[in-house]
Amino acid sequence: MSTNWGFGGGSTNNGSTGPGGITGISQGVYEESSSQRGPLGAKLEFDDGRVFRYSKSSAAITAGKVVSTDNVQIIAADTNGTFTAASAGATTITLSDSTLSSATANLYSGAYLGNITNLEQYRIKSNTAAVSNVVTFQLYDGIVTAFATSDDYQITPNPYASVITATVIDGSYDRVVGIAPRAATSGYYFWLQTGGVAYALNDAGAAVTLGVMVAVSDSTAGSIQISDAGVDELVIGHAVGAAATEKPCPIMITGLGD
Numbered sequence: 001m002s003t004n005w006g007f008g009g010g011s012t013n014n015g016s017t018g019p020g021g022i023t024g025i026s027q028g029v030y031e032e033s034s035s036q037r038g039p040l041g042a043k044l045e046f047d048d049g050r051v052f053r054y055s056k057s058s059a060a061i062t063a064g065k066v067v068s069t070d071n072v073q074i075i076a077a078d079t080n081g082t083f084t085a086a087s088a089g090a091t092t093i094t095l096s097d098s099t100l101s102s103a104t105a106n107l108y109s110g111a112y113l114g115n116i117t118n119l120e121q122y123r124i125k126s127n128t129a130a131v132s133n134v135v136t137f138q139l140y141d142g143i144v145t146a147f148a149t150s151d152d153y154q155i156t157p158n159p160y161a162s163v164i165t166a167t168v169i170d171g172s173y174d175r176v177v178g179i180a181p182r183a184a185t186s187g188y189y190f191w192l193q194t195g196g197v198a199y200a201l202n203d204a205g206a207a208v209t210l211g212v213m214v215a216v217s218d219s220t221a222g223s224i225q226i227s228d229a230g231v232d233e234l235v236i237g238h239a240v241g242a243a244a245t246e247k248p249c250p251i252m253i254t255g256l257g258d
Contacts, residue, residue: 025054030182032190040110041160043258044191051195051258053178055160061184064201064248065222066236067192068166069159069175075099075108078116078152085149089142091125095153096134103130110158113137117151120144124155160192165222176216176234178256195258197240199248200224208243214251224249 025038029052042054058070077099084094093113106126114121125138159177166176178192179200202208203223213227216234227235236255243249 027054027189027191029191032182032184032188034185034188036189038189040158045258046196049196050193050198052181052191053160053194054189055163055178055192056189057164057184057186058162059164060186061163061165061180062222063180063183064199065180066166066176066200066216066224067163067178067180067222069157069177070162070164075111075155075157078154080150080152082153083115083147083149083151086143086147088144088146090147091139091142092136093139093143093147094134094136096132097153098133100130100135101133103127103135105129108137108155108157110161112156112158113139114154114156115143115145115147115151116154117148118145121156163192166216167221168216168218176236176256179236179253193253194256195253198251198253200236200251202243202245202247202249204245207245208239208249210239210242213238214249224251 025042027033027037029044038054040054040056044052061067077097079097082095082097086093105128108124108127111124112121113124120143122139122141122143125140127138128136159175163177178194179198181193181198182190184190201223203217203220203225205219205225208214208226213235214224214237215227216236217223217225224236227233234255237251237253239249240252241250
């Protein structure tokens with residue numbers, strides 16, 4: 001069974017209910033929790049422009065580090081014959097595929113199930129544990145086009161469901177989603193900052209000066225550097241203060257889409 005979190009009225013400050021609170025999620029913006037208290041990806045926005053997303057870490061993260069979705073959480077398959085046929089309007093979909101053999105109950109809650117053949121994508125509400133590679137998914141919405149047994153599929157994780165310190169892999173950047181405003185324990189739920197003024201740790205390359213564009217460091221995991229307009233560079237904002245090497249730098253996050 002999945003858990004539903006309500007977002008009732010009576011909130012103030014664009015969703016906040018006092019310092020760090022949000023209607024429906026009883027967890028302060030600088031708190032972490034071993035238990036889930038709201039939907040992953042829930043957005044908390046303050047009237048000063050700071051934006052946060054409710055997230056879950058899959059490894060320990062220190063404060064001020066740039067954070068990305070864990071690449072190992074990408075689950076994809078395009079082998080025909082994996083679907084059990086489903087009629088238009090169905091909210092229960094069954095897949096049989098070896099890729100899903102280790103799926104636990106609700107592992108994919110909040111993720112997205114795509115029918116590649118029909119070019120349709122649906123948010124997953126819950127899923128059963130795999131039994132002989134068979135997993136049943138409950139969707140939030142009924143499917144538009146009937147699923148055939150020959151259709152191909154892909155599961156895309158919720159960007160905030162399994163986050164780690166961002167690194168550079170083979171010259172390409174992880175799927176960066178925010179900056180940790182506090183240290184996060186592995187497996188804990190916390191608010192990840194995705195917009196507004198934040199602190200990020202400068203790397204050892206060069207001091208940051210006011211106003212320069214900053215990007216994810218290509219040498220130090222989770223840090224930032226002055227943008228050098230590299231081909232694969234990921235710019236995430238600009239400095240609103242100065243910082244020496246290996247020191248926190250105040251930046252305005254502008255490149256993460258909030």
